[in-house]
Amino acid sequence: MPQAFSGFGFVLGLIAIVLALKSFGINQEYQRGVVFRLGRLMETKGPGWFWLIPLIExxxxxDxxxxxxxxxxxETVTRDGVAVKINAVLWFRAVDAAKVVTTVVDWTSAVVQAAETGLRDAIGQSELDLILKDRTSINARLLEIxxxxxxxxxxxxxxxxxxxxxxxxQMQRAIAREAEAIREKRARIIKAEGEKDASVTLAQAARIIGEVPGALELRRLQTLSEIGVEHNSTIVAMFPTELLEAAKRIATV
Incomplete structure (x- = not known):
């Protein structure tokens, strides 16, 4: 009989040791442990070691x-009726471990499903031009939803x-044609502005030449000099108008 009691005590002691070891736990720095006691929510254990009541907690x-x-x-349709295929990257984390455990079964899957639904809604409320030119606003709207x-x-x-x-x-081709038309428009505007500036400059030069005696002759001589440097060919020089007018006056005397 004493041997039977000693064997029974050994078994109880072994069971107690096993339960004590199982009731001891460690949370990493990035982990939180939500404790339940007989099915009731109790507290959240932070990083480090903790003890649980065996068979009760x-x-x-x-994470x-x-x-x-x-x-x-x-695959969804934009606000202006264009079918598009779109994907995104999501960054999320748990901030309240007790809510994560008690309010949703698979919280990571739930967040992903909500994100995919929100992505379709955000695209459906936006026009294609906005999606192409301003993704930041789409991201902000999706983040809010x-x-x-x-x-x-x-x-x-x-x-x-x-x-x-x-x-x-076909929509890509249309966008390319639109971009080409915009570039051509800008080129024509720049060319027209250049011609306008050139005409203003020429008008100012003509006015100065008309007001200053001899300016036209100086310009003519400069032109002849430039032609002689660039082209070795026969140059036809016009007779100065001042000499012609002086000759006319002498002839009439």
């Missing part, structure tokens, strides 16, 4: 680090960025 660990997830490509949804789950979205945007080939 259990813990659910939540608090940022999760990066590439959303699947979504998604933030309100996941807040109730104890989750926050740090950022969401549109990654790729595919549009129909």
């Amino acid at each position: 259990r813990v659910v660990k939540i 608090m680090r940022v999760i990066t997830f590439a959303l699947a490509t979504q 998604l933030g309100k949804t996941v807040q109730q789950w104890g989750v926050t979205v740090d950022a969401v960025e549109i990654k790729d945007l595919d549009i129909p080939e």
Whole structure:
């Protein structure tokens, strides 16, 4: 009988040691442990070691680090009726471990599903030109929509960025033609402005030449000099108008 009691005590002691070891836990710096006692939510254990009451308490660990997830490509229609394929990258993390455990079954999957739905909604409320030219505003709108949804789950979205945007080939050609027309318009405007400035300068030069005696002759001589330097050919020089007028006056005397 004493041997039976000693064997039974050994078994109890061994069970007690096993339960004590199982009730001891460690949370990493990035982990939080949500403690339940007989099914009731109790407290959240921070990083470091902790003890649980054997057979009465259990813990659910939540990783608090940022999760990066590439959303699947979504096919949707923009506000102006253009079918597009778009995907995005999502950064999110848990901020309230108790809410994450008690309000949603699979919180990572729930956030991803909400993000994909919000992406389609954000694109559907925007025109194609805005999506192509100002993705920042689309990202901000999507972040606002998604933030309100996941807040109730104890989750926050740090950022969401549109990654790729595919549009129909005919729409790509139309955009290319539009860009070419805009460039041609700018070129014509620049050319017209240059001609306007040149005409103003020529008008000013003509006015100065008309007001200053001998200016026209100096300009003529300069032109002849430039032609002689650039082209070794026969040069026809016009007789100065001042000499012609002087000859006429002498002839009439």
